[in-house]
Amino acid sequence: GAPDGGSLAGGGEAFGDRSLNQGLSVLVGLGLCVTMLGLGCAVELGQLGQQLRRPVGLLLALLGQFVAMPLLAFLLALIFALDEVAAVAVLLCGCCPGGNLSNLMSVLVDGDMNLSIIMTASSTLLALFLMPLCLWIYSRHWINTAVVQLLPLGAVSLTLGSTLLPIGLGVLIRYRHPRAADLMVKISLWSLLVTLVILFILTGTMLGPDLLAHIPASVYAIAVLMPLAGYALGYGLATVFKMPPHCRRTVSLETGCQNVQLCTAILKLTFPPELIGGMYMFPLLYALFQSAEAGLFVLVYKMYGRDAYKQDTLGEEEDTDISYKKLKEEEVADSSYGTVTTEEHNSIQMELTQTTL
Known part of the structure; x- marks a missing residue:
């Protein structure tokens, strides 16, 4: 798909509208800060210490987010023969840590909330070192292309480092003011939805209504398949670790849900717009399909899985009483x-x- 790549990269010219472009950058940056603040507010220091003593959540976050997902993104980019611009956008999304959408979805499928939060937080911290490393390893296939030769790994690391401040502030708020932290978690989840909707509208305004038509069918296919495969890989990984069913559902959602705000921020703030062009839309498409597929997961569970879950928990309580x-x-x-x-x-x-x- 070289011709496809050319048409997508051409979309970067539309970013010439400086005021809209700057507005978009500010929105992306603010959205990321609120999300990371919400993530920090969800972390309790007691839980963190407990997980560090028995780091199963940490290990699963490492395997799911920085082994399974980057490899999956790389293989999909090869199978669908993506051009270098599209491949870098897909790789970047695959190398991102877990997103806080998974925390909300874990609640809806009666998952393990502590495990969900610890996996999201630990994958975000691990991303500081492992995300640039994964990007460097998997982008070697396209090393002779301009987009990979100009891959701003330093700027990616800087953007990741800047997320530590709101996360740390969130942890402090949780420690000092638990009620305020609970409110902040809710605000961050709503801001995720609002930010994505505004990003869709602003990007559509800047890049024109024909943008979605110019994105190749292969990119849409990856946006549909990648979260689905991520959920399946996560479930398989938790099964290998012999985890109970509610933990399997949690790990499944954690693995497939990527931090699309971080991916969008990196594409928007670190790559030259004329280089990345329309592929800036990929994380937004991924967000759309990961939410729809997670929603389907929740719906199927509510219809068929809840009774089995109740029986499991009843059985556990009876055993404990005996x-x-x-x-x-x-x-x-x-x-x-x-x-x-x-x-x-x-x-x-x-x-x-x-x-x-």
Whole structure:
């Protein structure tokens, strides 16, 4: 698809409208800050310490976001014979950390919320080092092209580094003002939706109504297949780790949901517009399809999976009531997924001391 790549790159001329272009850059930057602040507000230091002692969530985030997804993006770019501009946009999206959409979806499928938040936060921190590395490794195939020779890995690292401040501020807000943190998490989820809608409208205004028609069918196909394959890979990965069903659903959503705000910000703020052109739209298309497919996942679960989940949780409660001592080893295993909170652990220990007395 070289001709396709040419027509897409040509879309960069439309970014000549300086005021709209600057407005778009500000919106992308602000949207990313609010998202990262919301992510920080969702992290509790106690949970973080627990996960660092038994880092299953950290390991799954590493394997899902920086092994499975970049490789998937690379293979799809090769299979569909994308031109270098489209390939870089797809690779960039594949190398991004997890997005906070997965946290919301995990709640809707009765997933493990602690695991979801820890995976999103740890993949975002790991991205500081691993995202530029993955981009460098997988872009070698297109090394002789201008877009890869000018790949701004330093600027990508700088953009990633700038996200640490709002994340750190969010963690501090959660520690000092938990109620304000809860509100901020809700605001960040709504801002994600609003920002994506405004980005679609502004980009459509700048690049013209023919933009979507100029994007090759292969790029649409990847935007549909990539999140779907990501969800399947995540579920498979959690199954290999012998995780319980609610954790499998969580890891599945975490792996397929990418941080599209970060991807959009990197494409918009670090690449010359005449170089990246219409491929700036790819993360927005990915966001559209990852949301639709996650919504379908939730719908299928609500219709067919919820009864099975209730039976599982009932069974677990009955087992715990019969004899906690017998299941002590299993409880330790469960806490590695972040499912047993400190309060629950303490209350169980109190019950144990009472029974022994």
